[in-house]
Amino acid sequence: MTLDVIIAWITAAITFGTVIMFGCIGETLNEKAGGLNLGTPGIMMLGGIASLAGAFFYERSTPNPVPIVCVLISLISCLVVSGLAGLLYGFLTITLRANQNVTGLTLTIFGNGIANFFGGSLVKLSGGVGQISVASTSKAFKATMPFISSNLGIVSQLLFKYGWLTYVVLIMAFAMQYFFNKTRTGLNLRSVGENPATADAAGINVTKYKYAASCLGAAISGLGGLYYVMDYVKGTWSNDSGIEALGWLAVALVIFTSWKPKNATWGAYLFGFCYWIYLYIPAGINNALMKLFNVSRTTYMQNLYKMIPYIVTIIVLVLVSSKKKRENQAPQSLGISYFREER
Amino acid sequence: MDNNCAVQLTNITKSFGPVVANENVSFDIRKHEVLALLGENGSGKTTIMNMLAGIYYPDSGEIYVNGNLVSIKDPKDAYALGIGMIHQHYKLIDVFSALENIVLGLKAEGKKDLSMAREKVSEICSKYGFEMDLDMKVYDMTVSQKQTLEIIKVLYRGADILILDEPTAVLTPQETARLFNILRNMRDDGKAIVIITHKLNEVMEISDRVTILRKGQYIGTVNTAETNPQQLTEMMVGEKITLDIKRDLVEEKNLRLEVKNLTVINNENKRVVDDVTFNLYSGEVLGIAGISGSGQKELLEAIMGLQKCEPGSSVVYYSTAHGVHELVGLSTQEIIEHGLHLAFVPEDRLGMGLVGNMGMTDNVMLKRYRKGPGPFLHREQPHQTAVKIKEELDVQTPDLEYPLRKLSGGNVQKVLVGREINNKPTVLMTAYAVRGLDINTSYAIYNLLNEQKKRGVAVVYVGEDLDVLLALSDRIMVLCNGKVNGILDGRTANKEEVGLLMTHLKEGE
Numbered sequence: 001m002t003l004d005v006i007i008a009w010i011t012a013a014i015t016f017g018t019v020i021m022f023g024c025i026g027e028t029l030n031e032k033a034g035g036l037n038l039g040t041p042g043i044m045m046l047g048g049i050a051s052l053a054g055a056f057f058y059e060r061s062t063p064n065p066v067p068i069v070c071v072l073i074s075l076i077s078c079l080v081v082s083g084l085a086g087l088l089y090g091f092l093t094i095t096l097r098a099n100q101n102v103t104g105l106t107l108t109i110f111g112n113g114i115a116n117f118f119g120g121s122l123v124k125l126s127g128g129v130g131q132i133s134v135a136s137t138s139k140a141f142k143a144t145m146p147f148i149s150s151n152l153g154i155v156s157q158l159l160f161k162y163g164w165l166t167y168v169v170l171i172m173a174f175a176m177q178y179f180f181n182k183t184r185t186g187l188n189l190r191s192v193g194e195n196p197a198t199a200d201a202a203g204i205n206v207t208k209y210k211y212a213a214s215c216l217g218a219a220i221s222g223l224g225g226l227y228y229v230m231d232y233v234k235g236t237w238s239n240d241s242g243i244e245a246l247g248w249l250a251v252a253l254v255i256f257t258s259w260k261p262k263n264a265t266w267g268a269y270l271f272g273f274c275y276w277i278y279l280y281i282p283a284g285i286n287n288a289l290m291k292l293f294n295v296s297r298t299t300y301m302q303n304l305y306k307m308i309p310y311i312v313t314i315i316v317l318v319l320v321s322s323k324k325k326r327e328n329q330a331p332q333s334l335g336i337s338y339f340r341e342e343r
Numbered sequence: 344m345d346n347n348c349a350v351q352l353t354n355i356t357k358s359f360g361p362v363v364a365n366e367n368v369s370f371d372i373r374k375h376e377v378l379a380l381l382g383e384n385g386s387g388k389t390t391i392m393n394m395l396a397g398i399y400y401p402d403s404g405e406i407y408v409n410g411n412l413v414s415i416k417d418p419k420d421a422y423a424l425g426i427g428m429i430h431q432h433y434k435l436i437d438v439f440s441a442l443e444n445i446v447l448g449l450k451a452e453g454k455k456d457l458s459m460a461r462e463k464v465s466e467i468c469s470k471y472g473f474e475m476d477l478d479m480k481v482y483d484m485t486v487s488q489k490q491t492l493e494i495i496k497v498l499y500r501g502a503d504i505l506i507l508d509e510p511t512a513v514l515t516p517q518e519t520a521r522l523f524n525i526l527r528n529m530r531d532d533g534k535a536i537v538i539i540t541h542k543l544n545e546v547m548e549i550s551d552r553v554t555i556l557r558k559g560q561y562i563g564t565v566n567t568a569e570t571n572p573q574q575l576t577e578m579m580v581g582e583k584i585t586l587d588i589k590r591d592l593v594e595e596k597n598l599r600l601e602v603k604n605l606t607v608i609n610n611e612n613k614r615v616v617d618d619v620t621f622n623l624y625s626g627e628v629l630g631i632a633g634i635s636g637s638g639q640k641e642l643l644e645a646i647m648g649l650q651k652c653e654p655g656s657s658v659v660y661y662s663t664a665h666g667v668h669e670l671v672g673l674s675t676q677e678i679i680e681h682g683l684h685l686a687f688v689p690e691d692r693l694g695m696g697l698v699g700n701m702g703m704t705d706n707v708m709l710k711r712y713r714k715g716p717g718p719f720l721h722r723e724q725p726h727q728t729a730v731k732i733k734e735e736l737d738v739q740t741p742d743l744e745y746p747l748r749k750l751s752g753g754n755v756q757k758v759l760v761g762r763e764i765n766n767k768p769t770v771l772m773t774a775y776a777v778r779g780l781d782i783n784t785s786y787a788i789y790n791l792l793n794e795q796k797k798r799g800v801a802v803v804y805v806g807e808d809l810d811v812l813l814a815l816s817d818r819i820m821v822l823c824n825g826k827v828n829g830i831l832d833g834r835t836a837n838k839e840e841v842g843l844l845m846t847h848l849k850e851g852e
Contacts, residue, residue, distance in 0.1 A: 183451075184446070184449075184450070184451045184456070187439075187443055187446070187447060188447065188448060190436075190438075190439075191436050191439070191447050191448070194436045194437065194438060194439070195434075195435075195436050195437075197434065198434040198435060198436055198447075199436075199447070199448065200418075201418050201434045202418075202434075202447045202448030202449075203418065203419045203422070203448045203449075204447070204448045326437060326438050326480070326482050327438055329438075332437065332438075
């Protein structure tokens with residue numbers, strides 16, 4: 001296994017991790033306020049298609065797209081659309097008190113369908129399969145830093161040659177951790193997710209906090225979809241629901257991080273690293289494992305490798321719950337609607 | 344009105360649907376004073392205080408705080424007026440530290456926010472003598488510490504009027520003594536304190552005045568120094584009312600249950616049933632009286648095999664048909680499988696007793712679906728039973744498959760009692776069988792129980808209304824703090840006697 005392979009593996013893990021880190025911290029924000037939004041994969045798809053559509057129509061309308069406008073248009077369309085999806089989720093689960101699991105799953109199916117529908121239309125508009133590309137926007141998102149991204153040899157290659165959203169998500173994750181633990185608003189938000197009746201009695205507007213967390217959380221998750229479209233697949237689209245698959249990993253990552261955004265900063269990359277094992281595993285080890293499990297084909301083996309992130313999540317869940325440390329558990333009223341009259 | 348008056352309640356009335364919880368209640372709460380609000384269960388004492396705390400809003404009447412007419416719409420308004428209530432169920436967040444719970448929902452105060460709050464809290468603690476580690480998480484706290492935290496929280500929000508709902512219910516005697524010291528400190532500091540209670544010894548110990556409520560009505564206020572437990576009991580339980588319940592004497596009595604040294608410790612490590620010993624005979628109604636939470640529920644559940652009993656406990660079941668069995672150690676399913684005819688009407692009808700989303704037939708089937716050959720359900724017999732129950736007990740339901748949760752409480756209870764009686768029980772245990780039912784249905788249930796008694800069933804009736812207990816029971820066993828505090832003859836006992844036994848533990852008060 002050469003150094004190049006290892007660098008490629010880590011690079012792949014980091015871009016992969018960035019997608020699910022967005023999804024994860026957005027969902028964490030919502031879950032901290034008691035909303036279990038299984039619609040996250042769908043919301044990420046909506047965010048992805050919205051950013052693509054915005055960029056696509058802007059790039060079509062002008063011969064020389066300005067990078068900053070490309071970025072703003074796709075960011076705004078992504079945030080607005082995914083935020084609206086969060087608002088819809090909030091309306092259904094907070095105001096109408098619908099079951100959160102059902103609402104979330106439905107939202108994923110809905111988002112997936114909408115995104116693929118418009119994705120197909122956009123592909124057609126641009127002339128057929130494989131033709132769609134928002135090259136200017138993608139380039140703007142993949143812009144690297146002047147000196148440190150190229151002149152530091154291996155350090156540049158490993159750490160500084162990613163698109164700027166990769167660093168934004170890290171800052172957001174740490175900022176969110178700080179918000180939860182060091183601010184009054186964060187304290188109030190957590191109290192809403194732990195015990196809304198108590199929060200209510202303490203004069204906290206439970207509904208307002210829940211709505212804010214739902215909308216903001218969804219908007220942040222949606223950025224994962226944008227990053228996927230613009231950076232991960234370099235400004236293209238295919239109707240393969242690839243974002244959704246990663247979205248489920250983002251939801252699993254919330255549990256893996258035990259609802260702490262700071263853990264997402266390494267957990268997401270670890271997931272990426274595990275996910276790409278199947279491509280980068282040294283042939284010798286692969287062959288030995290194939291022999292050990294008596295597997296005849298490499299593709300079969302790859303499917304086994306792809307399970308590793310999920311297995312890691314299960315192991316972490318078991319470890320966390322056996323430790324019984326209350327701080328590592330889910331917010332107490334996660335998934336439960338709040339009725340004031342029941343106090 | 345003098346300056347000492349903190350709160351004045353005038354003609355407060357509050358009803359919930361047809362139930363009047365408070366009717367024209369007027370009294371005042373004064374500064375520099377501990378007022379005890381005394382009354383039985385359901386006398387409306389918590390309800391009236393909840394109106395001060397902003398949980399409920401009165402239908403009519405006026406509240407004056409410090410001489411000004413006020414309208415308290417939610418807990419925020421109450422805080423703004425300096426009223427803080429410590430509820431029986433603490434409103435704390437488990438994973439937060441003490442300090443975080445105290446500042447929850449308040450605006451931050453400048454940059455060094457939490458350290459400023461910490462100083463202010465420490466000040467309050469030293470002023471009144473609280474001991475509290477502010478960084479301790481609530482889930483590591485004892486009940487007493489949680490209560491202390493609630494009181495600090497209320498004081499931090501600037502409350503001058505403190506209301507404590509049954510503050511000693513979950514405390515040990517030492518913790519109670521410590522709480523009372525703190526209450527005295529706060530009183531001497533000029534705060535107005537109300538404790539809602541039904542424990543007479545505590546009323547005598549801590550309060551300056553006592554206000555008594557009974558069945559939602561204001562009975563009177565007396566100075567603690569000028570009264571005694573007997574007078575208070577009389578005011579609390581009132582005159583005996585004669586109820587028209589037919590109580591026959593069944594001559595033939597056989598031992599059915601022999602309960603010996605039954606002890607249950609709950610997961611808060613409290614002895615909820617403490618060394619209970621009694622016998623139960625066929626052809627009698629044994630009434631069980633006690634303040635709610637004195638161990639009635641746990642006692643019945645322990646007999647049914649739903650609670651884990653401590654070593655040394657024994658419940659022996661005697662029956663002419665099935666012989667003698669030791670019940671402790673058997674699960675509920677084993678009790679049913681042995682063919683032992685114990686019937687249980689639990690307090691929580693649609694939680695423990697029946698499945699609300701299923702109809703009558705299915706609910707009847709619940710207790711016997713294991714019978715019959717093969718993996719398939721046999722609905723014919725349960726269906727017939729359901730028809731029989733519907734006719735005999737006059738259950739108002741559109742259809743035997745109609746979900747029970749949509750029926751009225753009375754009809755639900757009829758289905759439950761009907762099912763239990765249908766199994767021809769040897770022992771029939773009921774917990775709060777008439778709670779929430781109207782008069783007519785209540786009488787229907789009393790008659791059913793009496794009928795069973797005449798058939799030679801041993802009936803246990805856990806109730807809260809003393810008049811009914813006295814009119815229905817052949818014997819009355821009074822529980823106090825999980826202990827048997829006396830067994831009286833239902834025909835000769837009077838309310839004062841039972842009331843005193845309920846509130847005053849005989850030995851070693």
